[in-house]
Amino acid sequence: MSQPDADSTADSTAESTADGTTGAAAGHPFARLADFAAVPRVAGLALSPDGRRLAVSVQTLDPEGKKWISALWEVDPEGQRPARRLTRSARGESAPAFAPDGTLLFLSARPDPAATDGAEPRPALWALPPGGGEARSVVSRTGGVGGFAVAADSGEVVVVASTMPGAADAAEDEQRRKARTDAGVSAILHEAYPVRYWDADLGPAVPHLFWAGVLPAEGPAGEPAQPVQLRDLTPDAGPPTGAGESVTLSPDGRLALRVEPVADGPAGRRDRLVLVETATGAGRVLVDDPLADVHSGRFSPDGATVVCVRERTTTYAEPPDYTLLLVDVATGEARDLTAGFDRWPSAPQFSAEGDAVYFLADDDGRHALFRVALADGQPVRLTSDGAYGDLQVARDGSALFALRSAYDEPPAPVRLDPRATGQHPDPLPNPGTIARLPGTLTEVQATAADGTRVQSWLVLPEGAGAEDPAPLVLWIHGGPLMSWNAWSWRWCPWVLAARGYAVLLPNPALSQGFGQEFVRRGWGEWGGAPYTDLMAAVDAALERPDLDADRTAAMGGSFGGYMANWVATQTDRFRAIVTHASLWDLDSFVGTTDAAYYWEKEWGDPLAEPERYEQNSPHRFADAIRTPVLVIHGDRDYRVPVGEGLRLWYDLQKRGVPSRFLYFPDENHWVLTPGNAAVFYETVIAFLAEHVLGQEWRRPDLL
Numbered sequence: 001m002s003q004p005d006a007d008s009t010a011d012s013t014a015e016s017t018a019d020g021t022t023g024a025a026a027g028h029p030f031a032r033l034a035d036f037a038a039v040p041r042v043a044g045l046a047l048s049p050d051g052r053r054l055a056v057s058v059q060t061l062d063p064e065g066k067k068w069i070s071a072l073w074e075v076d077p078e079g080q081r082p083a084r085r086l087t088r089s090a091r092g093e094s095a096p097a098f099a100p101d102g103t104l105l106f107l108s109a110r111p112d113p114a115a116t117d118g119a120e121p122r123p124a125l126w127a128l129p130p131g132g133g134e135a136r137s138v139v140s141r142t143g144g145v146g147g148f149a150v151a152a153d154s155g156e157v158v159v160v161a162s163t164m165p166g167a168a169d170a171a172e173d174e175q176r177r178k179a180r181t182d183a184g185v186s187a188i189l190h191e192a193y194p195v196r197y198w199d200a201d202l203g204p205a206v207p208h209l210f211w212a213g214v215l216p217a218e219g220p221a222g223e224p225a226q227p228v229q230l231r232d233l234t235p236d237a238g239p240p241t242g243a244g245e246s247v248t249l250s251p252d253g254r255l256a257l258r259v260e261p262v263a264d265g266p267a268g269r270r271d272r273l274v275l276v277e278t279a280t281g282a283g284r285v286l287v288d289d290p291l292a293d294v295h296s297g298r299f300s301p302d303g304a305t306v307v308c309v310r311e312r313t314t315t316y317a318e319p320p321d322y323t324l325l326l327v328d329v330a331t332g333e334a335r336d337l338t339a340g341f342d343r344w345p346s347a348p349q350f351s352a353e354g355d356a357v358y359f360l361a362d363d364d365g366r367h368a369l370f371r372v373a374l375a376d377g378q379p380v381r382l383t384s385d386g387a388y389g390d391l392q393v394a395r396d397g398s399a400l401f402a403l404r405s406a407y408d409e410p411p412a413p414v415r416l417d418p419r420a421t422g423q424h425p426d427p428l429p430n431p432g433t434i435a436r437l438p439g440t441l442t443e444v445q446a447t448a449a450d451g452t453r454v455q456s457w458l459v460l461p462e463g464a465g466a467e468d469p470a471p472l473v474l475w476i477h478g479g480p481l482m483s484w485n486a487w488s489w490r491w492c493p494w495v496l497a498a499r500g501y502a503v504l505l506p507n508p509a510l511s512q513g514f515g516q517e518f519v520r521r522g523w524g525e526w527g528g529a530p531y532t533d534l535m536a537a538v539d540a541a542l543e544r545p546d547l548d549a550d551r552t553a554a555m556g557g558s559f560g561g562y563m564a565n566w567v568a569t570q571t572d573r574f575r576a577i578v579t580h581a582s583l584w585d586l587d588s589f590v591g592t593t594d595a596a597y598y599w600e601k602e603w604g605d606p607l608a609e610p611e612r613y614e615q616n617s618p619h620r621f622a623d624a625i626r627t628p629v630l631v632i633h634g635d636r637d638y639r640v641p642v643g644e645g646l647r648l649w650y651d652l653q654k655r656g657v658p659s660r661f662l663y664f665p666d667e668n669h670w671v672l673t674p675g676n677a678a679v680f681y682e683t684v685i686a687f688l689a690e691h692v693l694g695q696e697w698r699r700p701d702l703l
Contacts (some may be wrong), residue, residue: 443456
């Protein structure tokens, strides 16, 4: 089900949209925000044990256009048959995974037809039979099911479910929740840090792991299956983070491997790996490194070895570093599998034969797939362009499957050879194909003041050329330890390209995928090399005759918002600044974010080591701002609390800087609902049109 081709309007240069878009791109679906929101969005890949079925999660707009609903689709691994829809409900379905018999398991808050209590549905574990038919709810809890894992050989299941402290069973958990509700109590008493995460308060209920065993099948003639009896594998899990939410099972189901957050100093946290015997609930620590977080563990096909990520803890002097560990399950003995590899491996898993490990890593503006043989420890890159994720290894070793995206490709499932290099396969037929984009993507190189190469992506609108150069918008990525390499629906440069803007996406100092030294250049000095790298990238891009050096703007979110603020204090070369979910006062941010201990390692204690705050906090240079600024922030943002946006807005207003504040009372660090996402883009487009193009300000209708 691909999107309609807009080629019929390509020659209609006089066509325009309601937001003022003109030119060849005006007829493109990305020029109409309602059409852009309606493009199906593919995620969440799963491969059946026999390798004959792929399941993906696909988000589409609900009939009212007020929210995206996720459904499961089946994709042909051979690429011969069109994709077909498997599920449909008003609440949606997500997190697909196959049991050994081909049953498709997933999470959904859809109503259970067998339920008789009339309670509001919560996310539960559902099962869709391999031969088709109706899905049925197999595991539910009062607080909902937050995740699950399936043993590859035995089919046994562990679920993650939030549970009230002291609740011995499901009935007592429900009773304790009801008592709080009946008493009108929402208060939470905290006795350890942290107290919230992303956009959610932590506690009083915390995640526990429950053993569900092999899920029972329906009886003959559709008789209901026997109810699943859950057994708590982590009864002692307590606040603030419980048993954690990450779990995987050994192929035979005897062992559960979980990430356990533990205290690291008076108010810090770090992660270690713990093994739990599913028969008894007995646990033992597998990997505990006081100088690192250890996570992302996966079992080998024989269950004798675990591969995991070791993330070296940051310090005031050094950024993190990542490597893969091979750990003997019986003894806990570990060895470094990727020693000396100057990239950051993630998401490891074993080959079907167990003689190699596949992993993903940012590399030169791509998020590539690698293979490393256990015998030699030499990583080999298998893919050329694009960003890969959701890797699936066929059990017979014949193929790999993954979701691939890039800045000119939305996520789509692809089939890969397990050993070949330089791969860039065509997408398998799927519901999220886009016929064409309103422009082109090219790679740009620049040289920083210290001689370092700075890589960027440049999105050019249709029709840009020396005769009609395009205005340029600099987009600065978040993180900061990430890179521009993958498609984004939240920050999609093609929405601006459809309106005639070029968009530059540089990877400055602190970006990963360019080596440890490249990250180190900006560590603790965000206002230094990251800023000068960005300016070098802009300078190099503006040497092109198809870009207009007089009409430019800068935008960023999160760390990118910090950099947008910093840019505003350092130069007036841009006509407009857009800053979303941004850091303004570093001291205030570090003390109020949801993981203060992480950021304080880089910045230091502001009372004992104030130097980095004083040198790099944009608010200290507010008097230098002359450029108009659009501030955007969500009230549910616990990563960069809304106080940062409020302080920035006030500081701009009292200095008379032309500025506007787009405030979202119910959005978090991201703008996620369709209506608010449309207003986000509309406001940004109107602000850029006013200050970059010199047009009259047009307030979005719904604001």
